[in-house]
Amino acid sequence: MNREKSKGFAIFAFAIIGVVLAVFMIFIATYRIMQYGATFPKPVMSGRQLSRTTDAGGIINSMSGFIWDYRSFDMIMQTPVLLATAIGCTAMLRVIRRKR
Amino acid sequence: MLEIQVYIVAVLSLLIIGLYCMTFKSNMIRILIGIEIILNAANLSFIAFSARFSEYVDILAQSIVVMSIVLGGSVIAVGLAMVVNAYKHYKTLDVKELRRLRW
Amino acid sequence: MDLIEFIPYTLIFLFIGAVTALTVGIIEERLGKGRVKEVLSVIFIALALGGVLILYREIEPSGVILFSIIKNPPLGSCLEADRLSALMAFSTLFLGLFVGVYSFSYMKHDTRLGEYYSLLLLMMAGMVGVALAGDFFTLFVFWELMCISSYVLVAFRKETWGPIEAGFKYLVMSSLGAVLILLGMSFLYGMAGNVNFAYMSVGINWGTAGIWAYLAFILLFIGFGIKAALVPMHTWLPDAHPEAPSPISAMLSGMLIETGLYGFIRVFFVVFMPNTVLLPNGSETFKYVFAVFAILTMTIGNIMALLQKDIKRLLAYSSIAQIGYMLIGVASGTTYGLLGCFLHVFNHSLMKGLAFLASGALVERVESRNLDEMKGFGRVMPMTTMALTISLLGLGGVPATAGFVSKFILFGSALGPGVNMWWLTIIGVLNSAFSIAYYLPIIKTLITKSTESSPQLKEAPASMLIPMCLMAVLIVVFGVYPQPVLQLADGASKALIEGLPRYIAKIFP
Numbered sequence: 015m016n017r018e019k020s021k022g023f024a025i026f027a028f029a030i031i032g033v034v035l036a037v038f039m040i041f042i043a044t045y046r047i048m049q050y051g052a053t054f055p056k057p058v059m060s061g062r063q064l065s066r067t068t069d070a071g072g073i074i075n076s077m078s079g080f081i082w083d084y085r086s087f088d089m090i091m092q093t094p095v096l097l098a099t100a101i102g103c104t105a106m107l108r109v110i111r112r113k114r
Numbered sequence: 115m116l117e118i119q120v121y122i123v124a125v126l127s128l129l130i131i132g133l134y135c136m137t138f139k140s141n142m143i144r145i146l147i148g149i150e151i152i153l154n155a156a157n158l159s160f161i162a163f164s165a166r167f168s169e170y171v172d173i174l175a176q177s178i179v180v181m182s183i184v185l186g187g188s189v190i191a192v193g194l195a196m197v198v199n200a201y202k203h204y205k206t207l208d209v210k211e212l213r214r215l216r217w
Numbered sequence: 218m219d220l221i222e223f224i225p226y227t228l229i230f231l232f233i234g235a236v237t238a239l240t241v242g243i244i245e246e247r248l249g250k251g252r253v254k255e256v257l258s259v260i261f262i263a264l265a266l267g268g269v270l271i272l273y274r275e276i277e278p279s280g281v282i283l284f285s286i287i288k289n290p291p292l293g294s295c296l297e298a299d300r301l302s303a304l305m306a307f308s309t310l311f312l313g314l315f316v317g318v319y320s321f322s323y324m325k326h327d328t329r330l331g332e333y334y335s336l337l338l339l340m341m342a343g344m345v346g347v348a349l350a351g352d353f354f355t356l357f358v359f360w361e362l363m364c365i366s367s368y369v370l371v372a373f374r375k376e377t378w379g380p381i382e383a384g385f386k387y388l389v390m391s392s393l394g395a396v397l398i399l400l401g402m403s404f405l406y407g408m409a410g411n412v413n414f415a416y417m418s419v420g421i422n423w424g425t426a427g428i429w430a431y432l433a434f435i436l437l438f439i440g441f442g443i444k445a446a447l448v449p450m451h452t453w454l455p456d457a458h459p460e461a462p463s464p465i466s467a468m469l470s471g472m473l474i475e476t477g478l479y480g481f482i483r484v485f486f487v488v489f490m491p492n493t494v495l496l497p498n499g500s501e502t503f504k505y506v507f508a509v510f511a512i513l514t515m516t517i518g519n520i521m522a523l524l525q526k527d528i529k530r531l532l533a534y535s536s537i538a539q540i541g542y543m544l545i546g547v548a549s550g551t552t553y554g555l556l557g558c559f560l561h562v563f564n565h566s567l568m569k570g571l572a573f574l575a576s577g578a579l580v581e582r583v584e585s586r587n588l589d590e591m592k593g594f595g596r597v598m599p600m601t602t603m604a605l606t607i608s609l610l611g612l613g614g615v616p617a618t619a620g621f622v623s624k625f626i627l628f629g630s631a632l633g634p635g636v637n638m639w640w641l642t643i644i645g646v647l648n649s650a651f652s653i654a655y656y657l658p659i660i661k662t663l664i665t666k667s668t669e670s671s672p673q674l675k676e677a678p679a680s681m682l683i684p685m686c687l688m689a690v691l692i693v694v695f696g697v698y699p700q701p702v703l704q705l706a707d708g709a710s711k712a713l714i715e716g717l718p719r720y721i722a723k724i725f726p
Contacts, residue, residue, distance in 0.1 A: 040127070047126070048119050054429055055422040056166075057410030081177045084293040087286055088181055088358050091346070094232055095362045098339045099188035101239060102369035105332035106195040118407075129400065136393065142385070149392050156399040163407035174292065175406060178354050182399060185361045189392050192368050196385050203378040212382045215456045 121162035128155035142200065142207050146193045153186040220289050222282040223275045225296060225349065226268030227306060231342035234261025235335040242331015252321075258334040259317045262341070266310040269345075273303050280716055281723050283351065290351065291413040291724050297351025299716060300708040304559055305348035305479050307705070312471045312566045313341045315684040316464045319574050322678045323464055323581065333373060340366035340468070344476050353402050353412040356480065360398070364391055364444075367473060371461040383460035390453040394443030398480075401436035404429060405488065415724040417488045418717070423495035430489070430496055434503075437484055444477030447544070448514045451537050455521070458533035459586060463577020466529060470536045470573060471566035478543060479562075482555075486713050487720065490550070500550075507548035508641050515541030515648045523655045527586045528576050531655060532569065535612060538652060539565050542627055545645055548638070549630045555710035556703075557626030563702055564619040564695065568611040571688040575605035578677040578685070579663075588659065593667025595660075597674045602663050604685040609656040611692045614649045618696040622703075624649055 081089060128151060135148030157179045164175035197207070204211050238258045245251035276282055276298060285295035317337070324330060343363030350356035368391070372384025402412060408426055409417040423430065443450040454474070458466045485503075493500040518538030525531040539561070546558030578601045580586050583594055595602035611618035628649075631641040676682070695702055712720075 040130070043126075044123050047123050050119075050428070053425050053427070054118050054122070055408050055425040057408065057420060057422075077173050077176060077180075080173050081180070082287075084174075084288045085177050085181070085354075087294040087296075088352075088355055091355070091358050091362070092181060092184055094235070094339060094342065095185060095188055095358065095365065097235070098336065098362055098365050098369075099191050101332050101335055101339075102192050102365060103195045105329050105336065105369055106192070106199060106372065106375060108329060110328040125400075125403075136389070145389055149389070149396060152393070152396045153399065156396055156403050159400060159403035160406065163403065172410070174411065175403075178406075178412070181354070181358070185358065186396075188365060189361065189388075189395070192365055193385075193388050193392070196368070196372055196381065196388060199372070199375050199381045200385055203381055209385075212385065215379065215382055215460070 115165055115168070118162065118166055121158070125155050125159040125162070128152070128158065140208050140210050142197045142209050143194075145209060146190055146197070149193075150186060150190060153182070157182060219287065220283050220285045220295070223272060223284055223298065225284060226271060227265045227310070227345050228342055228349075230261050230265040230268055231338050231345065234258055234265070235338040235342070237261070238334040238338060239331050242334065246331060254331055254334055255317075255321045258338060259314070259321075261338065262310060262314050262317050265341070265345075266307075266314060269303065269306045269310055272298060272306070273300075276300060276303055280712060280719050283723055291411050291416040294355045295351040295413070296346075296349045296355070297414070297720070297723065298349050299720060300705075300712040301479075301483075301559070301710070302348040304563065304705050304709040305476065306345045308475075308563045308566050309341055309344045309348070309472045312468065312570050313337070315570065315574070315688055316468050318684045319467075319577075319681055320464045321680040323577060323681060324462065327374070327462075329373075333370070336366045336370055337465075337468070340370065340473075344472055347476050347480060351414060353405070353414060353417070353484070356483075357395075357399060357402065360480065361395060363473070363476065364395060367391075367465075367469065370465045371457050371469070373462055373465070380460040383456040387453045387457040390443055390450070394440045394450075397436050397440035397443070401433050401440055404433040404436065408433070413724060414483070414487045415721040418491060418721055419725070421488075421492070423492045426496070434485075434489060438481065438506075441477055441481035441484070442510075444474065445481060446474045446477070446514075446537050446540055447510055448517045448537065448541075451514070451518075454537060455530050455533045458536070458573075459527055459529035463529075463573055463580065466533075466577070467570040467573035470533065471570040474536065474540060475543075475562045475566065478540060478547075482547060482558075482713070485547075486555075487717065491717060504548055504550060504636070504638075507544055508638055511541050511544035511548055511641065512644050513541075514538070514544060515645065519648050519652050519655075522652070525655075526588050528588050528591070528659065529573070529580070529586055531588075531659070532572050532576065535652065535655075536569055538648065539569065539612070542624060542645060542649070545631055545641055546627045548641065549633060549636045551630060551633050551636060552710050552714045553626065553633060554630035554636070555713060556706050557623055557630050559709045560699075560702060560706040561623035561627060563706065564611070564623045564692075567688055567692055567695075568608045568618075568620055571604055571608040571685060571692065572612065574681070574685055574688075575601050575608065578681050579605070582674050582677070588662055592662055593665055594674060595663030596666070598676050600682055600686060601677050602660075604689040605663070606660050607689040607692055609659060611696070613653040613656050615653075616696070617693065619692050619699065619702075621696060622699045 132148050132151035136145050160175040160179050164172040238254050241254040281299045283295055283297050285293050343359050346359030368388045371387055372380045374380050406412050409420045446454045515538050518534050522531050522534035543558045543561050546554040583591050611620035614620045614624040628642045628645045631638045
């Protein structure tokens with residue numbers, strides 16, 4: 015009984031020390047990223063599609079227009095992905111009763 | 115819009131939370147939710163990088179996020195179909211019971 | 218305003234084939250009989266293979282061709298095909314043709330076959346799309362198509378507990394890899410402003426990128442490495458491959474993990490590699506990282522394979538070791554090393570595919586995967602055992618098989634002029650010799666005379682024998698006369714390293 019209690023106590027102590035160390039390292043990592051992250055590079059080349067954020071009600075239309083103009087191939091290729099999901103789910107969830 | 119490093123810290127902490135959820139939880143559905151958390155981290159990262167400029171927004175990233183939500187949903191659908199089948203065999207949702215495939 | 222220089226016939230035929238196989242499958246299931254869907258799917262795979270040959274003909278003049286609709290890259294999504302993409306698509310469909318013919322009688326007694334064939338065709342469409350993609354997000358959409366189909370196909374025989382457990386572990390690890398790829402893609406997008414490969418190659422300010430480039434590299438390496446079964450991210454593979462049906466094991470081990478490796482090679486050699494001189498300690502770091510992972514993968518794959526008694530699990534660990542050999546070619550970074558890598562991709566798909574198909578035929582007749590229960594059955598099934606022997610000798614790198622040629626080029630590339638990694642060559646050769654130690658006992662177990670005889674064992678049916686014998690003949694032919702495949706792989710590796718300015722000039726003329 016005493017051995018079990020001391021073993022449980024040792025595991026408990028290790029867990030507490032591990033959690034404290036992990037939280038401490040997360041704080042240090044956050045501080046370093048906040049210091050260092052100001053140098054995240056800005057893109058080099060210009061000529062990108064930008065849109066004003068003050069377009070009230072216009073951003074949804076311009077986004078749909080953007081997707082159908084520039085990203086239509088990705089949108090069309092999502093149809094086979096949804097087809098594969100549907101076929102996969104019916105294949106996994108169907109119950110076939112064989113007549114023996 | 116705050117500076118970019120705040121958002122990077124948020125993305126990396128969501129990544130760590132998602133990895134913790136996938137590693138240390140034993141319920142199968144919680145593991146699938148861990149995948150969703152990391153997917154949300156990636157989506158947040160796209161949106162944060164798209165809004166770095168004052169008074170303009172880059173809508174390429176936002177269209178990528180719209181499409182990636184659909185892909186994440188289908189992966190979870192197939193995963194849940196597999197969880198239903200696993201429950202029929204093992205009668206439990208504990209992933210520690212899925213230990214019969216050894217060596 | 219379109220920029221259609223080629224039409225992707227391959228993808229069109231595979232998608233039409235998937236829908237057709239599903240509808241015909243539903244009709245035949247109502248009727249209760251009929252084998253039309255198998256024949257239709259094999260016809261569509263053959264048509265798609267013809268589409269790849271047309272693609273090769275169209276790439277001939279310029280080397281890179283584009284396909285995009287409504288608006289142009291770099292902002293629009295595009296398919297950019299060069300000789301490397303064509304080689305990966307060709308390998309996929311070549312193996313897929315044999316797998317389709319083999320599944321004719323292997324899956325005869327299974328239910329839900331309409332879904333099986335349509336998912337097989339969709340998985341192949343996903344793999345071809347990953348090879349052809351010119352934009353990172355297009356690659357991701359096709360990647361998810363390939364992954365989702367493979368999750369369901371691994372867990373296809375859901376009546377027993379084995380495939381479900383293996384399928385769930387595979388799903389969790391592989392989708393973790395996919396979302397890590399998305400996270401790495403987002404960091405590269407933040408640095409570049411666009412997700413096009415050619416744009417990211419020239420549009421990143423590497424001087425100020427510093428640690429963020431390394432972070433994106435680590436995320437992409439882990440994400441693609443989970444799918445490519447690099448150690449220590451390989452743990453899903455020895456569970457998923459034995460439990461999947463044998464033709465799907467052949468497809469998984471023959472092309473799926475190589476497609477993962479291809480994705481990583483494409484991203485690394487187009488985006489990171491030309492600019493490594495601008496990163497602090499750039500080029501040396503990457504070479505040594507790849508070399509360390511190559512050694513780790515080869516060694517652990519070979520050692521773990523020695524301890525297995527299950528034939529398909531042994532072949533699964535052997536796949537991990539073969540990916541390690543391919544990483545040696547990537548670590549060298551030269552055109553010669555990548556020639557060995559791509560040649561080994563094609564040869565390994567043939568050899569490992571044949572090994573899984575032949576062992577599947579054995580497992581189906583013997584009703585068990587354990588090697589100890591297969592004593593002497595080689596004498597009852599001579600052609601299957603002969604095919605298995607040829608594939609195992611090829612995997613071990615015996616001369617006069619295709620495996621020898623590609624392994625020779627791979628191990629020789631680490632000794633090249635700019636690459637002084639003689640220790641990598643020595644460890645590679647030792648591992649290759651060591652792998653014979655677990656291939657030969659399989660052959661020995663099969664051909665020893667056994668005391669008991671089981672009368673119900675016959676040779677495998679014809680539709681399983683024909684693809685196996687054809688693949689065995691091809692392995693020997695390509696070992697003695699490797700010129701055709703050498704030319705294909707040579708074009709592929711030159712298109713990646715020396716064709717990079719042409720690749721970028723397509724988007725920014």
